[in-house]
Amino acid sequence: MDFFEVINTQRAMRHLKPDPVPDELVWELLDAAVKAPSGGNRQPWNFIVIRDADTKARIAGWYLDGWNTAYGPFRQAAMASPAIAKTYASADRLANHLAEAPLLIMVTLDPARVAPVTPPGANVFPAVQNLLLAARALGLGATLTTVYRTHEDEVKQLLGIPDSVETMALIPLGYPVGKFGPTSRVPAESVTYWEKWGQAGKR
């Protein structure tokens, strides 16, 4: 698949079919993830592939609680906004159906393996983005989520993640219901300056 087609049609695919995802495809996603750069090439990431129904159900419970706490207060305003209503409804649906995703991938960061002067996220989210793009290239639906972090301690205990390791993202994965891209974004020329902050560039 053409690189720019992947880039231009990747979007959060939150509604997933229950059909299982073969191991070979999971490994293709992970192979793409670990090709990403990290500070000093220290690769301080780990991945946990979760298919167990009980584990998914427990994480889904915490996720829904976190969603309701963090985003519930915005429901009325969000659903009244034409620009946000569709995304909010889709994210709300995901929060109520997370356990139905055929698999979840938890991404973690070991701070002891992070190179000096690099923000933690610089060492993990390039790999996460590689994984999301590879999912799109393979026809799999995926979403970058972090709402479970309201219950990070419980999630870490459930998965046996050491205290010293941080969780960074949880990616529900499966064959998607609905179509890939295009996405709606503020155009590059509206967020880019030339030479100094505030100086718009000509296109």
Next chain:
Amino acid sequence: MDFFEVINTQRAMRHLKPDPVPDELVWELLDAAVKAPSGGNRQPWNFIVIRDADTKARIAGWYLDGWNTAYGPFRQAAMASPAIAKTYASADRLANHLAEAPLLIMVTLDPARVAPVTPPGANVFPAVQNLLLAARALGLGATLTTVYRTHEDEVKQLLGIPDSVETMALIPLGYPVGKFGPTSRVPAESVTYWEKWGQAGKR
């Protein structure tokens, strides 16, 4: 260009030719960057494209100072390690030649535009990775750097970045000296667990 070829051959290209990079290509990089996901699709990123020689020289001075402070103490050990020596020497060369890159792209984050419960990096580094991958697809060399952050206040003042906005990455860009990929990485099966931390998966 095929998606997986881009993924598999992207690597830090630190040695750049002085040849200028056309504006059209810069916009293609930025178009790819803003296609990335962000929490609640709030897109809290901005980009500053820097070609001015004086601005590059001042940033390069701070970068070199930051490099010497943060990584100088590791020089002897790094250069004695067959696994690290080449990368260290390449990063050291970049630190001493940053001003020669035909352009720098500064990536910033506005915390006021970040969605609840998302780590800051989750909102910017997917876009940075899109930009790096697009550079590789277009035959441009790029590297994710953060060493300038040892002098973040001075860099922000020079570029006129508001106090409330954080800098996240600085990407030197140009036509590369040397060849793209492959990269050396710890294989996915060595950093992936199944169901619980510590349980290796079969490939």
